[in-house]
């Protein structure tokens with residue numbers, strides 16, 4: 019439930035930038051995208067560009083019409099917050 023979600027700073031997010039441990043933020047929400055990597059229609063290489071960082075801009079530029087919030091609901095880890103808010 020929502021109570022178990024974490025507040026994640028950019029530096030914490032940055033630690034999850036590996037293929038077997040990839041997190042990314044879209045529109046303020048942080049997702050564990052690791053299980054989705056093999057299923058991305060745009061390929062693994064493109065998706066890994068946003069691993070460990072805020073992917074909102076790149077996502078919006080490539081396919082803003084895709085409902086990532088719905089697709090990745092089960093992969094939600096928490097919310098992106100400012101560096102000093104942890």
Ligand code: HEM
Pocket residue numbers: 051054058059060061064065067068073076077080081084085086089090
């Ligand atoms: C295609 C989902 C992140 C690049 C797609 C499609 C989906 C999707 C559903 C098919 C769209 C369609 O055919 O209309 C996602 C999700 C993402 C994500 C859920 C976040 C977790 C990204 C990022 C990039 C990217 C960050 C670029 C760096 C592409 C490209 C295609 C594509 C280039 C087109 C592939 C093709 O049609 O040949 N993605 N995507 N995606 N995605 Fe993503």
